[in-house]
Amino acid sequence: MISERLIRQRPRLVTITRLHYQPLPRRLRFSSSESSKTASPSAVGTGVVSFAVGLAAGWALYRNGKSDKRAASLVTPTALTAPDLNELGVSDQVAYTKPPTLEDVTRQLNEHNFTVRGALGGIDRYDGAQLASNSPCEDAFVHGSFSNPFSTAGGGGKWMAWAVFDGHCGWQLSNLLKTQLMPFVRRSLADAKPTDDSDLSEEAVQQALKNSFTTLDDALVKSATSTIESDLPFAEKARRLEPAYAGACALLTLFDPESRKLHVASTGDCRAVLGQKAADGKWVTTALSEDCTGATPSEAARIKAQFPDEPDIVQGGRVWGLQPSRTFGDGMWKWTAALKKNLRYHFNGLSLPSRTRYKNYKDGPYVTAEPLVTTTRIPDPKEGRPSFLILATDGLWDTMSSEQAVDLVGKWYDRQQKGAVVEPEKQTEDFGPVILGWRQQCKYEERKATFRDDNAAVHLIRNGLGGADEEMVRGALAFRYPNSRDIRDDITVQVVFFGPVQ
Template identity: 80%
Template sequence: MGAGWALYHSGAGHDRVPSPTTAQAPLVTKSVTTTIAESAAAAAATPDLDELGLSDQITYTKPPTSEDVTQQLNEHAFTVRGAPGGVGRYDGAQLASNSPCEDAFVHGSFSNPFGATPKWMAWAVFDGHCGWQLSNLLKTELMPFVRRSLGDAKPTDNGEVSDEAVQQALKNSFTTFDDALVKSATAIMESDLPFPEKARRLEPAYAGSCAILTLFDPQSRKLHVASTGDCRAVLGQKTADGKWVATALSEDCTGATPSEIARIKAQFPDEPDVVQGGRIWGLQPSRTFGDGMWKWTAELKKNLRYYYNGLSLPSHSRYKNYKDGPYVTAEPLVTTTQVPDSKEGQPSFLILATDGLWDTMSSEQAVDLVGKWYERQQKGTSVVELEKPTQDFGPTILGWKQQCKYEERKATFRDNNAAVHLMRNGLGGADEEMIRGALAFRYPNSRDIRDDITIQVVFFGSGP
């Protein structure tokens, strides 16, 4: 599953991408010593460079074909059907731009934190930066903190747990996890652990990660969303007049968000330069996991840099007025939304994705694309031929002048996975030359035109 991590239980009606296990690994019958000896013997053979031939021209690798595009978009795609709590279906997909991919994701069911039934559902995406180490850690380590914090939530006098209590539990789980990660740096350095163990424990806090976690209580039909950074969740609902309406479930937390700018400037009134150009001392997200370099003191960062290969960000040579912070926080913004019952004739779905998708389209465009896809699926018209030939779309331009962007005139409906459908349309849609060009660029050149993209789409009710 690439950078993702499946936590759902196996059961009838699930289409799953198998997780690697020891049972799936090939049976090893030779001893390690024999294998090493054979490898050494093979390495000792002198390669015959004559086999490369004679030429005065360069042979380049081929760009992706349309079939290669479809295969690449579906490489990490999955569909889960018949999930607990009336979730008919959910789809997911991931496409890397970085190498390795800095995105990660998690999905699945977990025991009702308040002792009742049925199980709750969870979906999350993590957008790493300054490396993949922290997003990779979050996919396995965050949910245990969330479950523990929910279990500690205090019920009201009538025995119910309020929305406010759930929201506070989510905030506590995020900050507790981040404190355990970031504030342990000094203790790790001063411990008796071997150096390699210290280095590995410090490594995730050098990196950072945005995150969006959604929890669904099937009994109350409440959807709780906790967000740090610029991952985004949106609810799509079909109204009585047949239109699809987008409802924001999260707010981007960056140095360009007015409420976040006001919060940070109020916190650091003596540092007028703290937010410049939509960034906090060079960092775009204003709420993140990790990013110790924006949370540790100058003295601690110096010691980490000198003795444990810590990062040099943010640079004092560039940000001369930088002090000690901490300038960013892992405390999420949390919302609670009532999901309409599909039995009442109001189909709805959840889209959550890293900013790689939102760089290419708006929330309203994403909801419109999935809504129209849903209607076609309901009618059984899952695959539709292109309505316009490629040559109608004009010249292909990808670079600083134009990055990957969704255009309604290029919308196409050819994928049976809703997440792949969004991804394809964000990269060029029906414009075959555009999307082939987008995937022709590989890391690091690809980063100038597209980011890592991770998407999950959840259909409440029977699903398509």
């Protein structure tokens, strides 16, 4: 029963009860109910005081340790007045939480947005935004500049980097990648630098990126045995194992302003696409990454060829129930049966994949963190071809195609160039009844396209939730975790607009 419940709780893992339904809905099933009525200010105040005291005590213990006398004094029970529950009133009517208003919608969509202008090395601007469905959000992202890995000491310019991470079976690994991936990437690129200061080939850069991904993943996954056999305290062992219990797809893009080469490394189903304006004024879409899942023919063929004696390994577009075919972590698809049993019994490891469901499952490892890497030259806008990069977790691509995303950003860009930041106010159109559930999840429809946001990433997210159909967008955001997982995933988007060579 525990294993079945764990499977149901993981959006990237196939369920037992819903195996034959498409599309697979998001799943997480239980949450605590809300209070039936809002508490009075005095009751809330009492709770806040109690919470603050507990928080202060906990922080003191964390910072100073149990032996600290100051911490001990903080945990001394404080005399509080019992809250007066009469203030909640007497009623046979349920007071429900209000759904989001249109202002709430805009506020929520922009809660984590950012815009960076005048970045180094021919970047005009880049926008980003994130909308959570899970709680906590299982997506993460990183952006910024770093020293040219191939320049001589003290010389050379800087490269730019943008990345998005899509976690599953928890947020722990995506959150770790946010701080740990770039150091491994920089180290790997530095190690690949020729000793004679000659130029490094594209193939060598791509191999360095592959090495950085697999080296980091090995440090997380292959260290499990040494971790549990070490003399570390149990709590330390648990924290070191935690990221490998989870999994994460990763999409990293690096831009060298000098060569104007964009390197894209991808594991899983995050996606990068390039939009370029053609001579006729239309925007052309170029895929910079390939979805790495069991549903991708090339990936399915690769895995079946690697495990020819396991014909059932890829079923329903999944690798023994796991949707991504290349991921960080996901130790349960990489460890031996003996190690998994040890971890399950003694270190709270997951019982996945289920041997009840997958009787022919052996030891693997069945998935890898080695990314697919591409290199593309970005033309200078002076050449007459403006271009932009969209990178996003699959939460966006569940709602629209690559071509639709490029079209939306292209039209948004054209409006920006004309000085029309947002469209003028207009009467809301009646798009019919709102349906969200197994019959219809959030999706973009061209007839509902809207241009009301001055952040390109927010613009994409809003249109993916319903666009100009304001009731559809309100409905999408009215559902909160865990119910929201049946209609939308965590969504993280970054949009990069390339400028002229400086």
